[in-house]
Amino acid sequence: MQKQATINDVARIAGVSKRTVSRVINGSLSVGDNTRQRVEKVISELNYSPNTQARGLASSRSYLLGLIYDNPDALYLDDVQRGVLEVCSNLGYELVVHPCRYRSETLVQDCLRFMRRSKLDGVIVLPPVSELEALAAALKDAGRPYVRLSSVAVDEPKHIVVSDDRAASAEMARYFAQLGHEKIAFISGPKPYKSATERMEGFQHGLAAYGIKVPPHWIIEGSNTYESGIECARKLLLTESRPTAIFAYNDHMAAGVLKVAHELGIKVPEQLSVAGFDDNLLASRIIPALTTIRRPVRQMALLATTKMIMAIEHNDKAAANVAAKVAPTLVVRESTARLKPVN
Amino acid sequence: MQKQATINDVARIAGVSKRTVSRVINGSLSVGDNTRQRVEKVISELNYSPNTQARGLASSRSYLLGLIYDNPDALYLDDVQRGVLEVCSNLGYELVVHPCRYRSETLVQDCLRFMRRSKLDGVIVLPPVSELEALAAALKDAGRPYVRLSSVAVDEPKHIVVSDDRAASAEMARYFAQLGHEKIAFISGPKPYKSATERMEGFQHGLAAYGIKVPPHWIIEGSNTYESGIECARKLLLTESRPTAIFAYNDHMAAGVLKVAHELGIKVPEQLSVAGFDDNLLASRIIPALTTIRRPVRQMALLATTKMIMAIEHNDKAAANVAAKVAPTLVVRESTARLKPVN
DNA sequence: ACAATATTTGCCAGCGGTGGCAAAAAATTT
DNA sequence: AAATTTTTTGCCACCGCTGGCAAATATTGT
Numbered sequence: 001m002q003k004q005a006t007i008n009d010v011a012r013i014a015g016v017s018k019r020t021v022s023r024v025i026n027g028s029l030s031v032g033d034n035t036r037q038r039v040e041k042v043i044s045e046l047n048y049s050p051n052t053q054a055r056g057l058a059s060s061r062s063y064l065l066g067l068i069y070d071n072p073d074a075l076y077l078d079d080v081q082r083g084v085l086e087v088c089s090n091l092g093y094e095l096v097v098h099p100c101r102y103r104s105e106t107l108v109q110d111c112l113r114f115m116r117r118s119k120l121d122g123v124i125v126l127p128p129v130s131e132l133e134a135l136a137a138a139l140k141d142a143g144r145p146y147v148r149l150s151s152v153a154v155d156e157p158k159h160i161v162v163s164d165d166r167a168a169s170a171e172m173a174r175y176f177a178q179l180g181h182e183k184i185a186f187i188s189g190p191k192p193y194k195s196a197t198e199r200m201e202g203f204q205h206g207l208a209a210y211g212i213k214v215p216p217h218w219i220i221e222g223s224n225t226y227e228s229g230i231e232c233a234r235k236l237l238l239t240e241s242r243p244t245a246i247f248a249y250n251d252h253m254a255a256g257v258l259k260v261a262h263e264l265g266i267k268v269p270e271q272l273s274v275a276g277f278d279d280n281l282l283a284s285r286i287i288p289a290l291t292t293i294r295r296p297v298r299q300m301a302l303l304a305t306t307k308m309i310m311a312i313e314h315n316d317k318a319a320a321n322v323a324a325k326v327a328p329t330l331v332v333r334e335s336t337a338r339l340k341p342v343n
Numbered sequence: 344m345q346k347q348a349t350i351n352d353v354a355r356i357a358g359v360s361k362r363t364v365s366r367v368i369n370g371s372l373s374v375g376d377n378t379r380q381r382v383e384k385v386i387s388e389l390n391y392s393p394n395t396q397a398r399g400l401a402s403s404r405s406y407l408l409g410l411i412y413d414n415p416d417a418l419y420l421d422d423v424q425r426g427v428l429e430v431c432s433n434l435g436y437e438l439v440v441h442p443c444r445y446r447s448e449t450l451v452q453d454c455l456r457f458m459r460r461s462k463l464d465g466v467i468v469l470p471p472v473s474e475l476e477a478l479a480a481a482l483k484d485a486g487r488p489y490v491r492l493s494s495v496a497v498d499e500p501k502h503i504v505v506s507d508d509r510a511a512s513a514e515m516a517r518y519f520a521q522l523g524h525e526k527i528a529f530i531s532g533p534k535p536y537k538s539a540t541e542r543m544e545g546f547q548h549g550l551a552a553y554g555i556k557v558p559p560h561w562i563i564e565g566s567n568t569y570e571s572g573i574e575c576a577r578k579l580l581l582t583e584s585r586p587t588a589i590f591a592y593n594d595h596m597a598a599g600v601l602k603v604a605h606e607l608g609i610k611v612p613e614q615l616s617v618a619g620f621d622d623n624l625l626a627s628r629i630i631p632a633l634t635t636i637r638r639p640v641r642q643m644a645l646l647a648t649t650k651m652i653m654a655i656e657h658n659d660k661a662a663a664n665v666a667a668k669v670a671p672t673l674v675v676r677e678s679t680a681r682l683k684p685v686n
Numbered sequence: 687a688c689a690a691t692a693t694t695t696g697c698c699a700g701c702g703g704t705g706g707c708a709a710a711a712a713a714t715t716t
Numbered sequence: 717a718a719a720t721t722t723t724t725t726g727c728c729a730c731c732g733c734t735g736g737c738a739a740a741t742a743t744t745g746t
Contacts, residue, residue, distance in 0.1 A: 017727075049459060363694085368733095
């Protein structure tokens with residue numbers, strides 16, 4: 001276990017002051033070319049890397065980003081995380097993951113405390129936590145860089161990456177209508193989630209263009225889980241007259257619908273079309289493969305992280321210039337089909 | 344944006360020296376009861392929390408744990424992460440996630456560098472990276488606490504949490520045999536993974552007890568993905584005489600088998616039994632639900648993290664006393680069945 | 687009551703960097 | 717060649733906390 005080289009070692013060996021070494025490390029321009037090279041040589045010879053804690057203490061930078069979320073589904077989180085980490089590792093940041101409780105009284109304090117304690121340079125906040133205005137306000141107030149992911153543009157472009165769930169849902173509506181469906185149901189996510197509203201309204205609006213209306217008793221609110229999907233599907237499918245098509249809030253819930261249909265011997269897509277939202281791993285692997293909306297989660301994460309780092313390093317409008325909106329797209333697979341004439 | 348309170352503020356207001364405040368924070372015993380209470384009161388009034396960077400700089404502790412892995416599947420990683428975070432948040436640690444390249448020449452250096460730079464108190468390493476002895480050696484050599492997750496006991500109990508994949512696979516073998524299967528195939532994971540060997544050998548060994556042997560051409564090596572599962576399944580199922588039961592390296596690959604069977608019109612479980620390994624989310628949701636081995640991933644993560652923190656805080660054998668082995672268990676669902684007489 | 691011992695507290699020097707400012711060196715002007 | 721400006725470099729204080737040691741205080745024994 002050899003002792004780690006410090007800036008003093010580098011300075012001594014290179015025959016300069018540590019202030020100069022510091023300049024080299026931080027890419028200051030006012031360092032003579034040969035001095036710089038000499039120092040760099042020593043740095044690499046010693047395999048020196050600066051102590052981030054000391055650096056942070058002196059300059060209030062930690063090169064740490066935080067990811068704040070509450071109980072997201074595994075597939076979504078993984079996608080996000082990969083996206084964030086891709087940027088992080090390229091730009092020399094590390095990522096600290098931090099779950100929290102959306103409904104907790106102390107959520108805002110907890111998050112601020114987390115940022116302070118870990119001295120994060122910035123945080124990325126995932127839905128549904130990202131939809132809490134109180135948190136955003138506190139973050140802004142505390143002067144901490146943050147970026148949120150959301151389904152609605154609730155913040156300045158500098159601080160948000162939005163996916164247009166509304167438009168995508170309308171597209172799904174159009175697709176359903178064009179397949180000839182008229183008896184259509186919608187399984188919604190938790191009411192407080194903005195995405196739930198967006199998707200529902202977008203869908204309804206899209207159907208309205210074809211003169212189709214989803215009757216109130218066919219709009220079922222669930223949570224966002226598979227189990228909830230099963231429950232909601234039962235309500236819809238265990239009746240005399242059932243819908244011919246169901247659009248679910250997400251893929252997990254759609255999988256639940258598939259499960260129930262299978263149990264009841266309802267053939268998908270022959271007798272029932274089912275679609276989800278997200279296009280997560282499950283969607284393409286389940287049988288029948290799920291028609292769904294692909295949400296470019298990874299890309300959102302990339303954009304968010306880029307924004308974040310722009311804001312940190314250039315502390316100006318650069319962040320606002322990174323794209324703030326992505327468009328989810330329809331992916332047609334096997335779980336939806338044209339309505340057969342009943343003959 | 345109010346200025347953050349420092350230890351000096353607390354000291355001044357409480358009318359003690361900052362050394363005493365420091366003692367209170369770190370739970371030193373030699374602090375008078377009333378002094379302690381006074382200080383604690385001020386701390387909570389000011390909502391003070393110590394600067395981790397400064398703390399780390401002075402005491403070489405960061406309260407940061409690292410999680411090192413290479414491209415694990417989303418469901419596995421999520422399980423692990425939840426387990427680790429549960430312990431972390433209870434004990435006041437934060438988690439830094441750090442992907443790396445298993446095959447990279449510089450993996451060991453990269454990991455050490457990561458630990459040094461982020462001043463991690465310790466790291467948890469996931470398979471397959473955890474199986475690289477060179478890394479473990481380097482970590483040990485550098486005097487850094489670490490714990491690995493693995494399928495084989497390759498290290499002292501202080502540094503590892505093992506799942507007995509071998510025994511579990513043998514149990515699956517027994518189960519298959521008892522269902523009356525004799526024509527049995529095994530789809531393996533990547534050869535270099537210890538878990539691949541363990542599962543295969545355990546399975547073969549289990550079958551041997553019933554006088555059943557898996558013929559070499561029915562042992563197919565794939566990677567660990569769904570796509571690979573599909574590919575391997577094709578090799579097995581597109582022949583005259585096909586197996587009546589297939590045990591796949593993991594659930595993703597088993598899902599691939601299900602997919603191919605479905606395409607070929609082979610009924611599962613009537614004509615073909617399929618089993619996986621892991622019991623991830625997918626396993627219970629796919630249709631038919633997958634018979635599999637439940638690997639207590641979350642629990643492994645809990646144990647590993649507990650070990651880790653024991654090692655950090657007590658720097659002694661305490662870590663070795665945390666359980667080091669878990670037993671995966673058979674979960675029977677719908678994808679396996681007794682072999683019907685052919686009549 | 688006084689000495690001896692145990693407990694509690696404070697002072698000061700770092701930990702390894704960065705920032706401000708001034709000194710030294712180099713480049714430019716007159 | 718001297719004066720002025722610009723570039724490069726070094727010194728020192730400080731970021732917020734902990735560790736060692738000594739001082740102050742409380743406790744115990746005789």
